[in-house]
Amino acid sequence: MTTPEDGSGQPQRRATYRVQLRAEFDFAATAAQADYLAELGISHVYCSPYTQAAAGSTHGYDVVDATRISDDLGGENGHRAMTDTLRAHGLSQLLDIVPNHMSIADPRNRWWWDVLADGQGSPYASFFDIDWEVDEPRLRHRILLPVLDDQIGRVLEDGLIRLVSEQGALLVAYHDNRYPLSVETTAELLAAAREPRVVEVVAMVAQLPMGADELSRRERFTARHAVGESVARVLDATVAGPAVEALLSEINLDVGALDRILNEQHHRLARWKTAVEEVNYRRFFDINNLVALRMEDPEVFAESTALIAQLVHSGDVDGLRVDHIDGLRRPIQYAQRLRDTTTPSTWLLAEKILEHDEQPPPWALDGTSGYDFLAAVNGIFVDRAGHEALVAIHEEITGQPSGFRSFALDGKREILRTTLVSDVERLTGLLATICDAYPAQRDHTHSEIREAIVELVAAVPVYRTYIDPRTPPPSEVDAARIRRAARAAHGNAPEVDERLLDFIADLFVLGEAKDIVTAEEDMHLAQNDLVLRLQQLCAATTAKGVEDTACYRHLVLVSLNEVGDSPAHFGLELTDFHARNERTQEARPLALLATSTHDTKRSEDVRCRLDLLSEVPEEWGAAVHRWMAMNSALRRQGLVDSAMEYLLYQTLVGAWPLSPDRAVTYMDKAAHEAKRQTSWLQPDEAYDAALRAFVTAVLADPRFVADLEGFVNTLVDWGRVNSLGTTLLKLSSPGIPDIYQGCELWDLSLVDPDNRRPVDYQLRRSLLAAGRGRSAAAAWEADRDSGAAKLLLVRDALALRVRRPEAFDARGAYTPMRAEGDFSDDVIAFIRGVPAAVIAIAQRRSLTRRGQWGDTMIPLPNGDWRNLCDGATVSRGARLADLLADFPVALLERAG
Structure with a gap:
């Protein structure tokens, strides 16, 4: 381009x-x-x-x-x-x-539709990760479709499943959903209609290739589609069409006949909750409508x-x-x-x-x-000095301990024992077969094997390892992680056989098999399959158990409860931030730098405001206690728990102003993800109603809202200072900055669907046009609420990247700078380019400093430097009090 x-x-x-x-x-x-x-x-x-x-x-x-x-x-x-x-x-x-993965909720997925129609005979059967050989006889060689609202017998009795003739085919209908019938069933039904035109169809079906090899499946696929065209002609015929409709109406009134036809298909309709234990295709996490591809x-x-x-x-x-x-x-x-x-x-x-x-x-x-950058840049704005006080507040209010690792472990275990149990069962059967080939591991019960898998997977400290039996040996790092996970699993659950855990770990890291009684190729394939599937399960477990469970339970400071971040790390030292940037410049200069995405739980501006609570934990604790006392009468029958109430207050502070509808939507999702009082799998309607009523009532109380706004107003501008610092660091650090739609202005969004609301581009266009020839500092002075200062900072920093690409790309360099003076630890600064061409300077602890920098200064390289944020020229030593007098950050370009 x-x-x-x-x-x-x-x-x-x-x-x-x-x-x-x-x-x-x-x-x-x-x-x-x-x-x-x-x-x-x-x-x-x-x-x-x-x-x-x-x-x-x-x-x-x-x-x-x-x-x-x-x-x-x-x-x-x-x-x-x-x-x-x-x-x-x-x-x-x-x-x-x-x-x-792909969606299976739409018949336009022709690959999946063909597999439903012809099962393992479809050339697309191998496209999806389906277990055709499950132990359950009623599911063997069939696909479980957990789509029904109730048990199938009741659904049939209620007449909600029907056979229909639509778009030239015979289909199974359930509400607005459609599922194919096999060509054999279609031919049988047409024959039962006793119309001469169906003879051709029946004959074509009888001649379909039946081989299991790829060529036979392709030939069968072509022949089946020819059958489908003939069926369409029959159904369109003025004589045959009504006869078929009459037959379908008769069958739809006969529950037994309809049930027999359904049982002859390559798919089995079932209640949605059966997916937890019986679904026999791998999903994207626990979403039944998203099937994994091979x-x-x-x-x-x-x-x-x-x-x-x-x-x-x-x-x-x-x-x-x-x-x-x-x-x-x-x-x-x-x-x-x-x-x-x-x-x-x-x-x-x-x-x-x-x-x-x-x-x-x-x-x-x-x-x-870019989630790794998100975690790093957010960490430097969190004050570690506030950790102990925030932990005390959290434990007092929620009655829960505050160590995040225990929350993460519990979340992983819960997910493995509930929504991902079908994946665990598949691995349990596989490992049981493998154990039988080793006398020392034989006779473990399925329950023992299942618990060993749960504990080992839960103890893996990363999303996944990258061990591949085709390219041995595993990296030393990955092997060490699995060995440590096995030891940790035994420490977490001493009742699990340590030798079994070590055996799984040995298989996991491709250790030499010992005392095996069979060297059959099938056994080696099974072991390889176990290794690869365990790693896939680790990724899903961490995503659902940590991101979507533990991060909605652990509430010490929710700005850390983010994709790619972790409450286990409260704040980041400047040296660590610089080290991370140096690694990126050296190894991955084209990596993205993200601060908000479609998947983040809070936008960058919400996090930047919430980070300030680490600087004022005492004031925050006092405010929360006032609000809990103020709203105590609103808790309906004591159903609303203190943890959700504490999350509500942090959410309101971070995203204010927040409408009742947005607040209710967020809290409803948060409660279901936390899975304490209610969940997506087992919703508690009474609790859900009580929580919605509580949030609505709290925001309808003018006394509370006034108190909330009073507290938020003490944070707003300092949160914006943090946001401008975050933005500058993203725009000038090694890597490629990413801006999520709308976030070039202040954006106080929560998790989806909140962060996918329409963006007002007309407003952004008008502010950008009005800012031509104007500095970010001038916009900051004129109107802090509009967000124009952030917009113009983005514009000016990206224009600098155009002028000096060599300072930012792989040819450039990254050199940390150290401020001097009383508050040097509260300044983040670095040089880009060789020779030095650009200097970025941001501040942290803005609420603590409040613009008071004393004798703190930045020793600049020789020469004159132009501050792109306000147009001033500086040289040599620059006092922070002067450099940041008109704007919270500075972006310096070498003059001349």
């Missing part, structure tokens, strides 16, 4: 702007903002997935056809027009892709990636962000295939959650999507 100033032939990767595409904000709407984004300084529009998603999708991660551009967003013509418009404004694309299969990879590769090779897309790469069976193999399928220079990123000090695996990618 556009050629950068350095003449490399590749688009200059300067900054991304994430847009959430949906029917209400489609390709045309995105194209309409191209001129605004270009003026802001963006280089890449970072698009949510836009291959065909399920009907009504609001995010694009529920793909039903990876070979087509989404019709709902404008189709190929709309995409072409958007791409051309972006190109005309010098903008490239970074595209989010979804290799891990992306390790070259054919699946090729068919799923063909369109994406075409977009890259055509120049329409410059980069790809891989969603949930940790869910794949072989992530490192996938990354290499993606690199080989695209180009050596394609910008490849992965959504990868790194734990504290964890480094990415050695894969053929350019970096992560």
Whole structure:
């Protein structure tokens, strides 16, 4: 697309702007903002997935056809027009892709539909991670579909399942959902209608190929579709059509006949709750409508990636962000295939959650999507001195201990024993088979094996390891993690057999098998399968057990309860922040730097305000106690627990002003994710109603609202100071800054759906236009509420990246600076470029400092420096009191 100033032939990767595409904000709407984004300084529009998603999708991660551009967003013509418009404004694309799973909620997923129709005979049966050989006889060689609201017998009695003739086919109907009948059943039903025209169909079905090899499946697929065309002609016939309709009406009144037909299909309809224990396809986490793909299969990879590769090779897309790469069976193999399928220079990123000090695996990618930066930059604004006091407040109010690791362990265990139990059972059966081949491990009960798996997986300290039996040996780091996890598991649950844990760990790290009584290839395949599936389970367990459970229970300071961050690490030293940036500059200069995303639980501005509570824990504790006393009469029958009330107050402080509707929606989701009093799996309607009523009543009390606003007003401007610091550090640190839609202004959003509300681009356009020729400092002085100061800081920092690309890209350098004076620890500063070309200076502990810097100063390199935030020129030693007098941060460019 556009050629950068350095003449490399590749688009200059300067900054991304994430847009959430949906029917209400489609390709045309995105194209309409191209001129605004270009003026802001963006280089890449970072698009949510836009291959065909399920009907009504609001995010694009529920793909039903990876070979087509989404019709709902404008189709190929709309995409072409958007791409051309972006190109005309010098903008490239970074595209989010979804290799891990597909949606099965829409019949337009023709791969899945074909598997439902023909089971293992379908050429697409191998595309999905389905266990066809389950122990349960009624599910063997069939797919469980947990879609019914009640047990199937009751649903049949109520007449909610019917056979219908629609769109030239015979289908199973349940409410608005449709499921295919096998061609054999279709032929049987047409024959029962006793119409001469069906003879051809019956004959064609009798001649269908029945082989299990790939060629036979492909031939059968072609023949089945010919049958389908004949069926459509029969059903459209004026004579046969009514006869078939009459037969279907008769069957729909006969529960026994209908049940017999359903039992003959390659799928089995069941109550939704059966998924917990019996679902026999791997899901995206615990979402029944999202089935996992076998992306390790070259054919699946090729068919799923063909369109994406075409977009890259055509120049329409410059980069790809891989969603949930940790869910794949072989992530490192996938990354290499993606690199080989695209180009050596394609910008490849992965959504990868790194734990504290964890480094990415050695894969053929350019970096992560930036959650590690989010955690680091947030950490430097959290005051460790406030930790003890906030812990005391949390324990007093909630009655819970405050060690996050115990919350995380409990959350993982709970998820493994509830929503992910079907995955655990699959591994339990697999490991039991393996144990039988080792005399020393034989005779373990399924219960013992199950608990060993639960405890070991729960003890793994990272999202997953990257051990692949095809490429032994495992890294020393991964092997050590698994060995430590086995020891930790025994310490956490001494009742679990330590030798069994060690045995699993030995298999996990590809240790030499000892005392095995069979060397059959099947046993080695089973062991390899165990290793790969355990790692996939680890990723799902951490996501659901920590992010979506523990982070809604542990409430010491909820600004830390974030994707990629962890309450286990309360604050970050400046030296650690600098070390992280130095590693990025050296190893991953194209990694994204994120502060808000579509998945974050709170926007950057909410976190920046909440971080201030670590500076004033005493004032915060006093306010919470006032509010709890004030609202004590509103707690209905004592149902609303103190933990949820404490979360409500932090939420209101962080996101105020917050409407009652938004507050209720957030708290309802938070309570269900916490899974203490209510959950998605087992909702407590009385508790849910009480919580909603409590939130509504609290926000209807003018006395409380006035007190809340009084407290929030003491934080607002200092939270904005933190936000400007966060923004500057993101825009000037090693890596590529990412701006989530709308966050170029103040944005006080909570978890989805709150962070996916429409963005007011007209407001942003008008503020950007009004800011031409104006500094961020002038905007800060004139109107702090509008957010124009943040917008203009983004504009000026990105313009600097255009002028001095060599200071920020892989050719540049990162040099930490150290302030001098009484408050030197509260200044974050560094130099970019060789020789020094840019200096970024931000402050922390803003509420504590309140602009009082005493003799603190920054020793600048020789020469004159222009502050892009206010236009002033400085040289040599710069006093913080002067440098930050008019604006909370400074961005210095060498003059001349």
